[in-house]
Amino acid sequence: MKLIPIALYSLYSYHYTGKFKALSSEWQHNKTSLKDYELIIMTEGELYLRYDGNNYTVKKGEYLLLPPSENGFREGFKKAYCSFYWMHFVTDHSSKVPYEISPGNPKIKEIDTSKYGFIPQSGAIASPERILVMMKQLQDMVKNNYPTVSLNAMVTSIMMELYGEIIVGAPAASDPAAKKQIYLDIIDYIQTNISKNIKISDIADEFGYNPKYLSHLFVEIRNIPLKQFIISQKMDAANFMLADNDKTVSQIASDLGFSDVHNFARAYKKYTGLTPSEYRNAFAKRMLFHV
Numbered sequence: 001m002k003l004i005p006i007a008l009y010s011l012y013s014y015h016y017t018g019k020f021k022a023l024s025s026e027w028q029h030n031k032t033s034l035k036d037y038e039l040i041i042m043t044e045g046e047l048y049l050r051y052d053g054n055n056y057t058v059k060k061g062e063y064l065l066l067p068p069s070e071n072g073f074r075e076g077f078k079k080a081y082c083s084f085y086w087m088h089f090v091t092d093h094s095s096k097v098p099y100e101i102s103p104g105n106p107k108i109k110e111i112d113t114s115k116y117g118f119i120p121q122s123g124a125i126a127s128p129e130r131i132l133v134m135m136k137q138l139q140d141m142v143k144n145n146y147p148t149v150s151l152n153a154m155v156t157s158i159m160m161e162l163y164g165e166i167i168v169g170a171p172a173a174s175d176p177a178a179k180k181q182i183y184l185d186i187i188d189y190i191q192t193n194i195s196k197n198i199k200i201s202d203i204a205d206e207f208g209y210n211p212k213y214l215s216h217l218f219v220e221i222r223n224i225p226l227k228q229f230i231i232s233q234k235m236d237a238a239n240f241m242l243a244d245n246d247k248t249v250s251q252i253a254s255d256l257g258f259s260d261v262h263n264f265a266r267a268y269k270k271y272t273g274l275t276p277s278e279y280r281n282a283f284a285k286r287m288l289f290h291v
Helices: 106-110 128-143 148-169 177-192 200-207 211-222 226-244 249-255 261-272 276-282
Strands: 003-007 013-021 037-051 054-059 062-066 073-076 082-090 116-120 122-124 288-290
Touching: 013 128, 013 148, 037 128, 037 148, 054 062, 062 128, 082 128, 082 148, 116 148, 128 148, 128 226, 177 200, 177 211, 177 226, 200 211, 200 226, 211 226, 226 249, 226 261, 226 276, 249 261, 249 276, 261 276
Parallel strands: 013 288
Antiparallel strands: 003 116, 013 082, 037 054, 037 062, 037 073, 037 082, 062 122
């Protein structure tokens, strides 16, 4: 997997953005060149994309970051139904720094890590809803004719959120392998069971560990209590649902495992400072593309 060097202290420049939704399982990406960066965040199905001779399969909850290429083309290599958010942008990039580099390339040591960070070209995101909501907000800003400087700032925030998600979500290299695996398994369990009323005791029973041990392990690796992480995941999912679809608040509460809409509304306002309706009304526009 190649790494994409990204500037850490530059303002990124917005080009365009949108949400794509295929009309059937017979859709396949057409052949087009790419002269800027493109970030894709999957929300449904699978995307099969070939770029610069490499094939990428991107699934729900995963991202794909494509750098500019003078001669490369991106095109689909397999038909499938999918839906994803996307945005195009550019940033200041030193001619001495490659657009992409392999982890084992000796030249990676020549890149100034005080100015550049590294993002794997594709991968899973622990909390994709956070970035999806930000991309939805970017679309709303475009539709409301926000000034270019505001759009550039939002694109920069989205890229730094992705970078932060990857850095924070990765267990430290010093953590024993067994602890890393338990941590990753917990995140997978929460994401898979987000529609249920998840309790720490449920997770402990699933993996055969003491609840206190799991809570301590999660704080040790992620620096956040496990119970708080579960709530944050549900609220991030709620933000995405409120911004992305027309389900009622009651339906969303049910989809996230709350016993009733009132408990959900209280938890949501405590976490965000807004009611679910206030949040939904704040970002009501999106740019949807069907092909």
